[in-house]
Amino acid sequence: MAIDLTALRAHFPSLDSGLAFFDGPGGTQTPRPVADAITATLTGPLSNRGSISSSELNAERAVTEFRAACADLLNVPAAGIVHGRSATQLTYDFSRHLAKTWRPGDEIVLSRLDHDCNVRPWIQAAEHTGVTVRWMEINSRTTELDLFSYEEALSPRTRMVAVTAASNVLGTKPPVRRIADLAHEHGALVYVDGVHYAAHNLVDVPAMGADLFVCSPYKFLGPHCGVLAGAPELLETIRPDKLLPSSDAVPERFEFGTLPYEILAGVTAAVDFLAAMDPGQSPTRRERIANSLGSLHDHERALRARLEEGVRALGTAVTLHSRAADRTPTLLMTLDGRDARQAQLHLAARDVLAPAGSFYAHEPFAALKLTDPALRAGLAPYNTADDVDRFLDGLSSFLRG
Template sequence: MPYDVVELRQHFPALQGPTAYFDGPGGTQTPREVGAAVADTLTGPLSNRGLTADSQLRAERAVEQFRLAYADFLGAPPGGIVYGRSATQLTYDLSRTIAKTWRPGDEVVVSRLDHDCNVRPWVQAAAAAGATVRWIDFDPATSEVPADSVAAAITPRTRLVAVTGASNLIGTRPPVRAIADAAHAAGALVYVDGVHYAAHVFVDVAELGADLFVCSPYKLLGPHCGVLAAAPALLDSLDFDKLLPATDEVPERFELGTLPYEVMAGATAAVDFLAGIAPGGGDRRARLAASYAAIEEHESRLLQRLEDGLAALGDAVTLHSRAASRTPTLLLTFPGRKAWDAFQFLAGRDVLAPAGSFYAYEPFRRLAVDDEHGLRLGLAPYSDDDDITRALEGIAAWLDA
């Protein structure tokens, strides 16, 4: 069946307003069903987890359903699904824990392509442990990660490789499996930031070769939180700091304090909503696969329209998203003009395409653009042809102004 974006958009109250949203890489709009799940859980009855009162059982079910949903979403065991406040928080917690085993002479590999969430925690943990940091680079001219950069960065001393599944700035999808294979051959762990990747690509953690994989439901139609997936045995081997009375069980011992059951319910509802985008049967993971195939086809068609329209504007626009394999996310700069001015002009026309470096400190610096901001256009499952037309017309009008 054709992708019915008109029907899909009816589920999003925000999309009934005048704004065309291109800010999905920073956080998507949210369907009504997700908000209802949050409200229904929060208004209860709801108590701390337990096995006696109905309010306790509802909290238990919220946690269980969250783990099952993200196990299906990521292709990971439910016992390895960890809730976190954000991907940044989870990465800091894991970096400090894993670094307890590092010693001077050990090496940690990070990437110039990554959001700072998957760079600074590892750099700081390495510094505290006396470990050496090595870098995987990318080519600003092509947006690609050269194989020789990966080969040079990973050595027999490598203890961990942290790499993105997809750049939130320019969309590049680096060869994660090849990087993971090289890391594993050296005996190193692989930590994949899948925050931007999981918003656009069907995830299979094992197929990627990730030992630890983190994503953020608010980038894929859900509420603000983070999710970590790993093998339970790996989590069990980590010496995680926790309160003395708190459980030693995995994954609970990685979840500090009382969990926000209502947020977990909303995150579960986001997975169920995604699984229902493409009509079809099968279990939830099969339905997710079908939905993501449909989403990818829809977003790819819109991306082609957007790129063709930008190309028609000639040298007035510089496109920094050039990799052969990438998400529908474009970073633009405008020679001699300020991307921030373009952002404000477009916002005045109800087109939300933010300007900035978007916490992607290393890749933005590596691109060495003249402007301190880039304009980012990110597509989402609810983006439509009218959005593309309005963005292109708005950019053209600003350039002519």
């Protein structure tokens, strides 16, 4: 089976612009069914959640369907799905929730590979509680995590390990299950940033060994928000500050204020869109998601190979920093003697969108001594071979100029 790319692209009004989008790691384009679901929910009838009027029931259904869809996407119970404004907001919230139980002398382990949303909240929580921060380092040759440094960082005092499932700049996918198993041997919780990973891979939170897993639907064709997943029995042990009249039930206790029902409906529609890309004959949504993401992986792997081959053909003028054996279709590159921001502008003039910057990846850029800005090209489900060729032609013409 394979994705019908022509049929898939027809669902994206923004593609009618003629733009070739390589900015998927920062946020994907939105298919019409997602926008339609948001509009239909928002225009109602819609009220706060309840069990009497049709408008109340519409809000209740939006919440229920959102939790069920994300449960199928991430392979956790629906009661383990928490909505947040963003992955950053959720991580800040849970850093504060979890830090309530930390004591001076405790330790946490962070990764030099991570986006700052899975670094700074934990560092700041540690500073407030007198907790020591230890590090997993990056192997500069392979751009993979140095697991020896990780094992050295663990101790009986380790309370939590935070790690990405995939780097948003390098694409590197660390062995999260092995990292989690070692953390659990020391009695530590594992918090996984899956924002970049979930856009390209089938997520199985329990199989990954993650205690808490966070992702962002706008990275996989949905609206702007964040989702946190965990076992309901673990969430029951975490006590956030909350308003007295608000629900103390899991997962509602972590969701502050009225939920954005239209955004929840958009997330559900995005999950259903992913499941329909190449569903096969599977009877369950989880199985359809698995089939579709398997085909997506094949599609993106072929395009990544075409992109890498073309970039390498440009010679020493371009340095590719994405070198891990296991990684997503995301390439970070620097240009010898040239400004990546100027390359971004040159490409944009040709209707090719590939951003330049450091992309909130403060630790990887510092650890690998990368030039800021660097050029990032990331693939998404709607990209084509023609898109790749346009990117390569544009970059080649920039380097010749």
